[in-house]
Amino acid sequence: MEFELDEDQRLLRRTVRETVAKVRGRPADQQWATYLKLGWLEAPPLELALVLEELGYVADPTPFLATATWFAPLTGRLPEGSGTAVFDGAGRHVLDADRADEIALLTPGGVRVVRGADLVVERVPVLDPHLHVAQVVGPAELVAGVPDLALVGLAATAVGACRRILDLALAHVKQRTQFGRPLGSFQAVKHKAADMHVAIERARALTHFAALAIAEDDPRRQDAAHMAKAAAGECQRLVFRHGLQLFGAMGFTWENELQFVLKRAQACDLLLGAAALHRKALLL
Template identity: 85%
Template sequence: MEFELDEEQRMLRRTVRETVAKVRTRSEERQWETYRALGWLEAPPLELVLILEELGYAADPTPFLATATWFAPLAGRLPEGSGTAVFDGTGRYVLDADRADEVALLTPDGVTVVPGAHLTARRVEVLDPHLHVAHVDAGPLAAAVPDLALTGLAATAVGACRRVLDLSLAHVKQRTQFGRTLGSFQAVKHKAADMHVAVERARVLTHFAALALAEQDPRRTRAAHMAKAAAGECQRLVFRHGLQLFGAMGFTWENELQLHLKRAQACDLLLGTASAHRKALLSA
């Protein structure tokens, strides 16, 4: 497998970054329309992961993640509008189930796609206020989580953690204490370095999972578990160090940091935490 991004992939990442920066102040509907019009939902696995990293970096509020990585791999197509899926056998904590136009249900008899309006979905409060999560009332369900769903959550968490790191670095470079910038203290440098290593480790494993999916590699399920576990472990370290580097400011609603910390932690909790996927690796 080739881990180095080619020029087209690097260009895609720059384009996504610039586009998201331009439209992030618009309404959720306008952002969603832009992403659909650009054809991002049709991207192959690795390119999709690059897009999701940038959307995670911006704490994207649209149903892109659920549509591209929950609905599409289960239904085998893109939805008419937005979509999501129920595939863990419980119908609990389903991403975007309260606003999806179509929902793919994994049942003992196979996959059934139903209009979102035909299901009873109750939105539940989660730590990330911009994330739509709901409990779904449906018939008999089966459990088989798509590898792409795990990889998509990992990529989103990586993007959120990268944003926390960037915000923390900008803060310690300008905040002064005892007549020196915080970034000049060795302990602060160590924390920043640990955050960087954790983000890069999770990013590499997420890219490996995407490549395994793209090439139908037999290791793709293990790779997806590894990516989800690494992203969860990354967010825990970044969460702790990011808050410490910001001090009391990191706890305030006015600070942007809390948005990205919540998004990263929500991605860890959805479809199993890091420890759950570490255990899954023993039997994968």
């Protein structure tokens, strides 16, 4: 498989990055309308991973992730409005279920799509204040079967959030001084930044590989998705720890932007199973 992005993919990444930077301060419904207008939901797996990385970078508050990687791969179509899916067999921690227009249910008889308003849905509190997660009480028996693209979507989002954590930490240590020198000039700080960068690039490479495997229906697609999710989870744990430490006490303040991307990265690790669960899946 070819891992180098072509010119169209690099152009897409630049376009998404510029667009997201322009609309990120607007209400979530306006951001969602922009994404729909631009057709990002229809992107192939690798291009979708590029979009999701940029949305993870800004802790996107829209239902894009659930619509594109939870609903669409289960039903084979886009929803009328926003969508999500219940595919864990229990209806727990369903992304965006409290605001989805359509919800796909994975049942023993196949996929069933119902209106979100027709289900009993209760939003549950999670660490990320901009992330909508809910408990769904299904009207029928449910079975478990997580789409590969759902794992890749969470991995790509986590990579974007980790990238933002690193950028914020680098900006901080360059301007913050200690003993008359910028914090970034100390070797221990450089080592932590380097470790963060390597972890992010590893997770990104595995995420791109998994997206390509899905696009080409490669027989390794399931293992690749588990690898991407595990790598992204391991990445966020290292980046979370180092990023918070490099910020010091400022990293704990509510006013600091760091908290939002820290929480988004951690939520992406926990949803649909943390890294240890997916490493174990590779052994079965």
